Amino acid sequence: MTRKYIPTRFSSVDHGNIATFEVQPSEILTVFGELLSNDKLEFKLIEATDESSDQAGFVIWYIFGVPGDNSFIAAYIKVQDGVFPSVASLHPGATNYERKIQSLFGLKVDGIADERPLLLHQNWPKGLYPLRKDFDYEKRPAVAANSYVFNHVGGEGIYEISVGPIHAGIIEPGHFRFSVAGEEIMLLEPKLGYTHKGSEKLLERLGLEQKLKLSEKISGDSSFSHSLAFVGAVEELAGINVPRRAEYLRTVYAELERLANHLGDIGFIMLDASYNFGGAQGARLRERLMQINDHLSGSRFLRNVNVYGGVSKDISPEQSHELIKDLTSIAKDLGQVIAVAENSVTLMGRLKGAGTLPRKVADDLGIMGLAGRAVGIKSDTRVDYPYGAYDEVVLKHIALETGGDVYARFSVRIKEVHSSIELILSALKSMPAGPICAQQSTELILRKNSLAISSVEGWRGEIIYFIRTDSRGEICRVAVRDPSMVNWQALPYAGFRQMVPDFPLINKSFNMSYSGNDL
Amino acid sequence: MHILAWALQILFVPLLAPLGVGIINKIKAKVQRRQGAGLLQPYRDIRKLLHKDEVISEDASFIFNIAPYIVFGITLIVGASVPLFTSVIHLPSSDLITVVLLLATGTFFLALAGMDTGSSFGGFGSSREMTLSALVEGLFIASILVLVILHRTTNLYLIAGSVHLDYADLIAVALAGVSFFIVLLAETNRFPFDNVDTHLELTMIHEAMLLEYSGKKLALMEWASANKLIIFAAMLVNLYFPVGLASNLQFGTIALAITIFIAKLLVVYVAIAVLESVIAKLRFFRLPGLLFTAFILCLIAIGLVK
Structure with missing residues (x-):
């Protein structure tokens, strides 16, 4: 049923409400673009899995939904040499998924717009990727002192206000960096991850x-x-x-x-x-x-x-x-x-x-x-x-x-x-x-x-x-x-x-x- | 009797000011169908804070330390200088220009203290306070100027003590009274200018300047702002509606005058509480518009004075 949305040159496998097909990493940009331009499909999410125990290495899933049908199709690539291409040039909303995969799986995203880690903070050691299967869950990682650079607005009279992560009310923690000219917000950057619980x-x-x-x-x-x-x-x-x-x-x-x-x-x-x-x-x-x-x-x-x-x-x-x-x-x-x-x-x-x-x-x-x-x-x-x-x-x-x-x-x-x-x-x-x-x-x-x-x-x-x-x-x-x-x-x-x-x-x-x- | 009257005049503001805050909070709670804290809660808060140790930023200078005393002291002096229940006794500082100057000095030190520790909240609190003050100060003077022109004096007691008014002048006084009420709302951090109850740091004006304070100095600051509320309310009811002030210092007259004064204050407090229950805060950049409208009222009032 959902197969008709999959480009015919690929053979697909059905898993209940989802049909999957493998794409070569070099081809994913083309295929992602094809799926994105099909107006019967909706981009849903990009996720990664560590399947090294089943000899498949890291797999990246590009998932699209078929509205009106409660079914999905997923193109996947097997990551080679720890690098996979960014598709954010086709859909800006992909960036955060790619940043998340880069931070938690340690896979490098080729051509990503924002290199900064997502969710993991400066005190998390570099080179330690919690969603990899070989991550030692029982061991508390050492406290690191990396840096996180906020975007910066230049010019005279720009005043930076940093708010949070601790707030006066009973709300969740999040940090917001405002660059303001007087009362006017020129740049607002949230930094989240303070409730990352694994x-x-x-x-x-x-x-x-x-x-x-x-x-x-x-x-x-x-x-x-x-x-x-x-x-x-x-x-x-x-x-x-x-x-x-x-x-x-x-x-x-x-x-x-x-x-x-x-x-x-x-x-x-x-x-x-x-x-x-x-x-x-x-x-x-x-x-x-x-x-x-x-x-x-x-x-x-x-x-x-x-x-x-x-x-x-x-x-x-x-x-x-x-x-x-x-x-x-x-x-x-x-x-x-x-x-x-x-x-x-x-x-x-x-x-x-x-x-x-x-x-x-x-x-x-x-x-x-x-x-x-x-x-x-x-x-x-x-x-x-x-x-x-x-x-x-x-x-x-x-x-x-x-x-x-x-x-x-x-x-x-x-x-x-x-x-x-x-x-x-x-x-x-x-x-x-x-x-x-x-x-x-x-x-x-x-x-x-x-x-x-x-x-x-x-x-x-x-x-x-x-x-x-x-x-x-x-x-x-x-x-x-x-x-x-x-x-x-x-x-x-x-x-x-x-x-x-x-x-x-x-x-x-x-x-x-x-x-x-x-x- | 003279000494007793003086003691009352000096102590009235600091002793009863927290009760005023308690009354407003209680009415607001009732309108929102909440039980609310007791009327005496502001006293308990002050007592609690006075017993607490302070945390003072390493970056704080002497300004941060002396500002609460200056701000609180000024409200004591002004509290003793404005007509409360009698128009007979007065201090040299019972003068319009002096009172405006003293209050502005308090605001100045408050704003300095807000910026002193270099925290971003204090900085924008002070910046907003000064933006508003610059506009409100002018309106403050304009709304009292109507009375000054009417009575040919800047002495607050002479204004409060005069009863012979032309019928036509009443309209001018009423218009000026409305704009003074707007001054009161701005100066005492009430709606639609500021919200003293909020926990949202980014929206604060007055509270943002106090964020770095704790313990005893915070108690003084809170107490000072309660004093300011009663001072402005007293000026509103006694300058624009000078009815029931004691014209001599007989015991009976003063007792009656105090009762009437408290009743008049209650009207103002109820008005503030109801206002805070039914309207939302205005957007910051809309506030100058409101102040300008009030200023036009003053101009009309001045034009009406014969």
Whole structure:
């Protein structure tokens, strides 16, 4: 089915929902360009695997999705002499993936625009690459003193402000370097990696049950979506058929998670514009959702709900009835709050026109999720790669705005709150009866020497898990792609020529995950 | 009685200032449907900070160390100089020009202290404060100039003590009062100029200058800004609405005057708290526009004075 998108001169191998084909390194630029120019395909990610135990050396995977079909194609090259060519000249969004591979696998990228390491800091010794199989995980590396050079703006009167990684509020750590002329931001450079926990290495080493638990902690506010993407890939490799009721329940939980985060952010955006009324209301609405989550699953963040083969928590008819009542009242409640907020001249003056992301930049970098939809990029994993019950419980309208400013991202969230509530109500009404988890007699047996990709629309955007198994059927690589890794690149453009005191508001309107980016 | 009145005049501002902050915070919390901290929390904060050790940057010069005393001292002097509950007693510094000069000196030292340690936050806090002050200072004088022209004096007590006003002049006084209220918001770091409650370093003005302070010196700085709030509120209610000030130093008269004064202050505090609950902060570059509007109000007011 997906084979028709693969250039005919290559022979491909099917692995479930993904077709792979090998390309010679010298040819990859041509092939990447061909795939990129095919408008039926979407560039997804570039990942590397260390397959030296299976005598294949390092392999680089270039993965494209087929929207509307929940299937993927992957071109791969076997790296020769530790060097592979950069494809960033064809797609600027490739740079960060290549930098990540260069930093964590120690493979040299020929022609990369930015040589600086990603995620690993100056105190990490050179020549030590944690995602290589021969990396000694048990041994603490020596503290190094390398240097990291920020980009520099010359000229008279340019003042550099360094902010973070420790902030005054309870937020995640990240460093921002501003070069300002007066209050105007001439250059903004984030430096992240302060929450690098070696998650991808851990995901290779832990047992299957613990892997699932860890996936919930990749980015705490997206616990459910991350674990959903992870179990999705494992279920695909194990050939488990998830019962229909479980798919519906997953859809409901996933939307509840989106609701809680969107309501919280709607409040926080208003609070960061110092609009206290909106901030207080947002906090109140988010708390209602967290309590609903707690009531349904025993966890405010919906943890321990996803299991291999289904979910662990059912929703009883009484709970379902209660939930319908609560969500209907929350939708009305939010409507009233937003009506007041939209009438506030001072609030609208702050939100409109602040932090505008140009459409061209968003297209070039492949900005996704709500940040992408706020500049008019019509894509949503729930529609393009329907997973769970989204093939039957259909998202009717992708929330779109075209402004690209803080207000557009604020509005996309409001629209998505309403569409999420609609989705939950319709899922609850049409939910089939049956088991909530597939019966498993023995341990999971995964397809050998295979790979799987699972894609889920988290509240920020598309979360992708890429899992590779070796010739013994063991998981040898789990690559995690939180949308934040891509969307962080938009921030310097959205902040360009804005005022310094508007930056926290602009940053909050994206609200990217540090932990999900740093892994 | 004379001594008691003087003691009250001097101690009123520093003793009751933290309560004012507590009241505003409590009202804001209630409007947001939160319980909020107790009314006396600002006193507890000051006591807590006074008991703490300080961390002082190695790069700090003597400016950093003396600024809190200067800033706090100035608010004590100005607090004793502005008319509070009586228009009878006054100091030589109870003069419009002197008060403006003293407050500007306090701001100057505050801004110097912000830059002193060389931290980037202090630097832009000071830069923003000076940008605003340069504009606000002029508006401050303009809004009081209306009264000066009206009463032919720069003595604050004579202004507060005069009751015979032409009906037509009331409009001028009201307009000037509105623009003085905007001065109050700017000088005391209130919405839409600044947000004292924020944790976002990059948006701060006043708090950014205090970020390097801790312990006792921070207590003095916080106390000084509470004093400044009550000073401006007192000037607003007593210069533009000089009703109920004691005209002699009888015990009964003073007690009544204090009650009326506190009631008038409460009106200002409620107004600030409500304002902070219903509007958002303005974008920094929009602030000069607001100040300019207030300045036009003053010009109209001056034109109205016969």
